[in-house]
Amino acid sequence: EVQLVESGGGLVQPGGSLRLSCAASGFTLSNYAINWVRQVPGKGLEWVSAISSSGAKYFADSVEGRLIISRDNFKNTVYLQMNSLRVEDTAMYYCAKDVVASGSEGFDHWGQGTLVTVSA
Amino acid sequence: DIQMTQSPSTLSASVGDRVTITCRASQSISTWLVWYQQKPGKAPKYLIHKASNLESGVPSRFSGSGSGTEFTLTISSLQPDDFATYYCQQHKSYPITFGQGTRLEIK
Secondary structure, X not given: OOEEEEEOOEXXXXXXXXXXXXXXXXXXXXXXXXXXXXXXXXXXXXXXXXXXXOOOEEEOOOOOOOEEEEEEOOOOEEEEEEOOOOHHHOEEEEEEEEOOOOXXXXXXXXXXXXXXXXXX | OOOEEEEOOXXXXXXXXXXXXXXXXXXXXXXXXXXXXXXXXXXXXEEEEOOOEEOOOOOOOEEEEEEOOEEEEXXXXXXXXXXXXXXXXXXXXXXXXXXXXXXXXXX
């Protein structure tokens, strides 16, 4: 069974950092692109970042330069390092498995999410 | 960036109704469109890919159509489990973008 489990969320002050993790099981992580999608409670979905199976990285304009995405295929885990956090980064962060290795054909499996709260 | 616009934002309907949700792209995306269903407190669920291909296990009352810039999601006969929020998403190019969502509520 495919599973994605996020962790690492929490309360952080503006300007601070957090590292989110997405642990995968039930499939070979190295064969698929993995994405991060966030959602402010009660609002819509916003794609944040993706890393392809070959390591190509993509970011939304709103987070470009502040986030680093990486993957450890041996640990079957994808990481999202979030720096210079802003109040507007407050959201539930989901990791989501793409259907394909590179590019995207949609996200067929999602984790349960980890909540990031940026507040003084 | 490709902008995705859904309409309506909220749709009130009854069990058994046929409903249609529209999604428009700001430029042609061919059929690089996905539909998701999301229920409160849950992650989105992958429903339809490449505009019209039903994901395995999704009931046949769901269907998708369209290409280019205009797409529709139709539920032929609403069931109680279908009341949720629906999102379209383009994956023709990065950044990947979602529509703002359509909340389907019970009339």
